[in-house]
Amino acid sequence: MVVVICAELHWPTPTLHYYILKNILEKLVSRLTDLIANAKGKDPQLGADLEREFRALSSRLSFGLNFERHNPEAVELPRRPVRRGDKVHVLPPRGSTAKGDQRLWLVKAIHKTSKMAELTLLGAAGGESHTVALDDLVVVAEFRDTIYPGLVPTGNVSRGGDKPWHTVINGENYHALKALTWTHRGKVDAIYIDPPYNTGAKDWKYNNDYVEGDDLYRHSKWLAFMERRLLLAKELLNPADSVLIATIDEKEYLRLGLLLGQVFLEARITMVSSAINTGGVPRKGSFSRSTEYLFFVFLGVCKPLPQALPADWNPVQTKNKFILRWRLMRRDGTNAQRADGPNSFYPIFIRKLDDHAVFHSVGDAYYGSDLSEIETPDGCVACWPIRKDGSFGTWQNGPARLKELIKSGYAKIGPWRGKDTALYYLNQGERSKVERGQFPLIGQNPDGSIITDISDQHIMFVPSDLWRIPSHDAGNGGSRLLTSIIPGRKFPFPKSLYAVEDALRFFVTNKPNAVVLDFFSGSGTTAHAVKRLNKQDGGRRQCISITNNEVGADEQTTLREKGFRPGDAEWERWGICDYITKPRVEAIITGTTPDGQPITGDYKFTDEFPMSDGFEENAEFFTLTYETPVGVSYQTSFPRIAPLLWLRAGSVGRRIEELPVAGWDVADAYGLLVELDKATDFLNAIRRAGTPQIAYIVTDDERRFQALARRLPEGVEAIRLYESYLTNFAFENGDNA
Template sequence: MSRLTDLLAKAKAKDSQLGADLEREFKVLSSRLSFGLNFERHSPEAVELPLRSIRKGDKVRVLPERGSAKKGDQRLWQVKAIHKAQNIADLELLDTAEPEMQSAPLSELIVVAEFRDTIYPGLVSTGKVTRGGDKPFHSVINGENYHVLKALTYTHRGKIDAIYIDPPYNSGAKDWKYNNDYVEGDDLYRHSKWLAMMERRLFVAKELLNPADSVLIVTIDEKEYLRLGLLLEQVFPEAKIQMVSSVINPFGVARAGQFARVDEYIFIVNFGQSVPVQTPIQTLQVGDSMQVNGDEDLAEQAGENLKKVDKTTYWFSFMRAGSNSSRSHSPGCFYPIFVSKDGAIKAIGHPLPKGESKDNVKTPAGTYAAWPVNEAGGEAVWQASHENAKQLLASGYIRSGRFNKKLGRHSITYLREGTVEAIANGLLTIADGEINRVVEQTRTYVGKSTWNIRSHNATSQGTKLLGRILPRRKFPYPKSLYAVEDALRFFVSDKPDAIILDFFSGSGTTAHAVMRLNRQDGGRRQCISVTNNEVAADEQKALREQGLRPGDAEWEKYGICDYITKPRVAAAITGKTPSGDPIKGDYKFTDEFPMADGFEENAEFFTQTYEAKNAVNHNLAYARIAPLLWLRAGAKGSRIDELPVEGWAVADTYGLLNEVDEATPFIDAVGAVNGLRIAYIVTDDDRRFQAIAKRLPEGVEPVRLYESYLSNFSFANGE
């Protein structure tokens, strides 16, 4: 709207009547707001690429001086020429009426990519962890998530089974940037910038999701949930959308002048046949020593990562009360129980004949005699004969408790006949005096729209858990590992080979949760985690004062991806912290085992690159495109990282033919590999490509390089 206002002003200056007429029509149109969400799209976003080398034709900014906290020149310049001998570039100012030129050292420039620009992406591997044998690799990609999503349109279009994202909540506390500027609480366009940022990414995510059966899960809090709900309705009109409320902090987070916040919201967007799976609950261990905060039924809904509270009382007083409880009524049940001073029952004595005083009974050394005497001093009886009591003691079904000063003895409790029978039949178990019920039948639960589950506490199972994995490394508000695990379980528990994407991956919780799901059912799911390497706002200030800036090694090592995401995924797999120490503590709930055990999984870490079209066309960028070919083929097994000198090569899941004259041995090799999915054929001749494609074994997809790659991004990235 601001752009139209400027244009109207110019029209008025040149022709007042024309300008007035246009303004009148504009007001009429602007008053006809369409139903739904209306917001400013703003100019397309731009991202700075500090690690990208500068090329002729690039858009760049001039960096501020080292040590300066100033924002620097935000204008965009185009590189017209590069003088390598002097390491200087000639620049021309963009979007200006009057031409302006300058020269600047290459070291003082940073490449800028606008989101309307066509990009040709690549990936560079920065490390891997392999403990999963032939399982597919999880991927962690360091890059601007919009551009990585564009890259994934080549590798995973229509193939993603689930997307889980935790986008910035737009709190106004420097939690995200728009065009290299933090969006703060007093920004008049704060909400529309957030919506524009989300809309662009959701449109690309729509291309990646399997339209026949997939789910998008988005978490948000009260600041943007209304706008997000409308945005999801507009971007995905064909989907089924529901919102869940989830308690993440039962103690509450203070909001000035408002109720304390205990929950957040989860939007569930289902496509095609996707529905939440009814989760089977088998062999519930139920004990009165375990507690759950909140409704018991809610604790069961997410696949029961909690143990339901059993309010049944099993241990009852062994002294009879009420009618028929006197010694004279049942003299055979009046006998001593010999208890050691530390409270352990040592033996069961014999009943006393009528009239004989209990004071005459001798006690074994180190014990005292506990009698069924009530607080008033009256002689009562025990619940069972001394022979039955001896059997109870031998089975562990009678025990002593706290010392009762009024009775002058330890309390004595026992298990009733029905409980003993249930233990004998396997319906109950006893260990160290604790009774657990075993529910043998399988039950299923459909999730409810409010989740109040102990394991979803973001403090104990998010912040504190991450602190054990990455000691002394801070990350703001990580999600509970088990909250993400439970949300995904509803939609991928029946998909052991599911592909899950998180393009706001932050600390890497989603990848961690997918590993846990795999361990629980032997699945081979893989997760693609996308995050940038942004340094937190507070840390940026300190680093700039040291004379550092983006692109410097000492700066980049504190970025989110290198400092948190990659180390967290690696540590989860190996079971060791970045310093090599075993991770302390155990995983809880659904799957309980030491965190130091790690996972039998594979993961590889990548940084996104930006390639030149001519370099791609002439096979000069193959090394950076190779990981994309491998990802498209399933991210499994070996990879062809270099152009084969023989003219062809075959990996575990795909083959590459870069010399079409070698088609015959290539086709023979492809046919000899079981499970090979794709054959990449490098040729500019469509007829030769078609001829080779017809000779491939059935089930092998032919893909023409680099035509498929270039056309994908020429089409997908133009805005």
């Protein structure tokens, strides 16, 4: 409509073009808004659907990455009990491999005696109804729905004493990320993700269906899927100093780069090419694939820190880039004539001692022309900045500065050639390398110049964006390593442990208490890498790993033929989290396989030791649950909310598992006050403990909450339950796309 109007208008002047079109569009938007409001009054669901589509269209960018958001994304929750008011799918009969009914039904009533549910078809004009056995229903959560998350502990392993606990969360990663918006908003130092590569080979699902290679909306579905999760990830990262690392291959790297640029507008983004299969994977009709890509998204002041890396990180650069470089003391090139720096024309007196030359003294600046009139100390020769053509030049430094350099060991003498002996010094950049420990001092030469260790293990630098590192090979550092840890259990394309470890190292070396998140954790490589980094420097970093319990496509068919469904114990035991991730995390800590045998083989590179040694770390496993606001407010959901309180307090020490009988309790990192008339006892306990970071206070009375908050010791954060929790997820509700 706008195009037609514009075509028929005769614009009076170019200056008015923008204002006339703007006026037309504003009137159009206003009219559409009125029509949507009317539609809401007659049919709330239709009105809401129209408004959502209108918002999606009106938010389209003139330039940049435009794609369909495919609302609503949905996920089935097989372990979630069916409640009245739930949206559900009707499952196919047991033993069938056919696809179930993908229409959404609303549960109107539940008959507990007969275990049947009365359903109404959502969106149907005729109000179609149905009565189905509860066992044949699965709850569906759409991504615009409000969810109130909880966590159920499913096991743990502890060898780390008072260290923070690593956590593994089994759940849909979008919902798990929403849970973390309450516990970790702005607290995450690094995110490492290896999302689905969208190969078209059943490597991921959208709305409970595998996205195949012939899907016309394959790429926009992937973008919508990723955008929702990246928007939540952005809320979790520390805006002042953090990094997001995402790996991808050639199928989506262009789209991912654009998407990251749109989600993280204020960030600096760079891409690294990394060889993960030196032999290459043959591909029909194309070049063999050996490379994948890593996007690094830098927030705030974040930047990669120089690391002690072997020289093979940068095979294309000359090695002298990574050694301590002594520069000729006589100035060469431009501005090297005596007239350019007369104050830097002076004698340097050296003498020979045994087989070596040593500094004797530094003379004053000389402005004359007869060098013989300068007295030379006995046994010494005078070195002057004489150029190759015999003209007078200058030294790089004045007399006073050179004396300081000699005293500090930053000046040295070359092989003895009398008055023509070459003299060298370290400039400011090279001196900085020494002063920050990049080149450790191991002694002094006879002339007083420093001796540094320049062996490969001490070469520190930030590499280029081309990585061809043997340890990053996905075969040796990924598949074969995983086979040693959990023998007989296969996982497709695990990352090299050392590749993930090295990528993170640039950003958490100076953060021994860093929080690292991986919400596509798969086999658990990121958690493994964080434990390796902790062992290398005694750090207390913690990793939060999120994965679902999806069963592989081939295994699904076999299990369905046997009459099993998602949610059944026999089905769930083959899921990624229960079959791969949790066993791996437990095995690497204990040093034993799931069968109780010592893990064979040694860790390589950086830190070499037997894998059977394990790690002195702690890890706890959880499954995400879905609570009701009533259950939260009336505290019947407390056992599932309790882990979130502990997570928000840093995942350290004891966890308060149940409502305290005394009306209050104080754990290592936080306290909980349930009965306000016990406030004095609670406050005294907080003061005695000395270490709690958070005080959770359960009350509906804002005035009393504020009064108690003012009485807490300095540094203890007061959080009102359950208002803070409920409000967070009410605000988080809605379509994030």
